[in-house]
């Protein structure tokens with residue numbers, strides 16, 4: 001016989017006279033990356049086998065043999081003894097072939113009423129269900145490290161920026177708690193992704209379910225799913241849950257990139273608001289003085305990958321006809337890559353915030369000056385002046401003060417009164433950055449008391 005033999009190595013080539021070209025085998029295999037699903041594949045197969053025994057499609061002793069065999073295979077994989085070969089195509093066939101080699105006839109019954117199409121959908125959902133919970137835990141750790149910084153800096157006054165120009169004084173706590181709010185929304189999005197992931201597809205078969213009397217509810221119970229996929233064609237072709245996860249991951253990565261940028265700015269000599277600990281800095285191969293924020297830069301930079309993972313997944317799904325198509329095999333690497341990027345980024349970001357040392361005096365110095373102009377305008381408004389008039393008066397005051405090379409805190413009451421007779425002795429106390437922050441007690445404002453209250457809510 002010429003050409004490759006169909007090969008006893010592969011379980012599903014009964015209808016073929018010849019084997020595949022090796023380069024076709026290599027190009028189409030998912031085994032190099034879907035091996036990562038082995039634990040969840042085994043978990044799903046055990047639940048399936050128990051169900052097959054319960055409904056009488058296999059004998060209880062066969063189900064026990066399958067379960068035992070799969071347990072051993074799991075150990076073989078974990079200890080590195082398992083031999084993965086590309087001719088197996090994917091993790092599903094690799095494990096099934098090994099099971100048959102180990103336990104014989106009973107192993108050949110495992111795939112009853114099942115296709116790799118519903119199997120892989122199940123595996124990825126089981127895997128992602130665990131991983132989304134791991135991501136949530138990492139977000140909680142980062143959130144806790146931010147809240148710790150906030151709690152210690154309720155009255156650390158610093159400039160708030162718009163257009164990266166000093167705008168009004170805020171506190172470091174207020175600034176950091178803004179990121180906590182982003183993370184709160186990220187957690188909601190991951191929780192929604194988890195809910196959409198937590199649906200049980202097994203029983204859909206290749207696309208059209210099965211004539212055999214299976215019990216999908218039992219499998220769902222065994223695996224802790226609250227919901228069954230309602231339509232077998234949707235069940236094998238739906239990857240919306242992967243898109244939901246990737247979109248939550250992309251937005252989280254965007255948030256981390258903003259945080260990174262802020263740390264890069266703060267630790268620059270230009271800002272000098274914080275010092276980068278040695279453990280988190282990199283040197284330059286040429287310039288001996290350099291202390292570079294590579295970690296923050298790369299967290300910022302890797303955002304591109306995660307957004308790319310989302311775009312790639314959406315593009316893979318676009319225009320796909322029902323039901324399963326091999327294009328869907330591309331889902332896994334996108335999910336894995338996003339996980340492998342955001343998990344260490346979250347972990348390191350939490351450590352970085354914890355290690356950061358702030359120069360509170362530098363922050364305070366930068367917070368005053370013209371950033372108090374709005375407070376002066378509000379002083380006039382509080383005493384009955386229309387805001388537009390106050391805005392114009394203080395605008396002129398700022399222009400003339402800046403032109404003469406001075407700043408607002410240097411002005412005397414007599415000088416203020418040259419702009420408006422509404423200014424009285426208490427006007428000078430407005431020209432203090434700490435006081436300015438403390439007075440903004442409105443809900444959502446930066447006053448220490450207000451943020452203390454928000455931290456209490458977040459702690460619940």
Ligand code: ARG
Pocket residue numbers: 030034089090116117120324326328329330
């Ligand atoms: N390796 C495949 C995947 O990752 C499993 C399902 C394959 N089904 C098929 N009919 N080729 O999606």
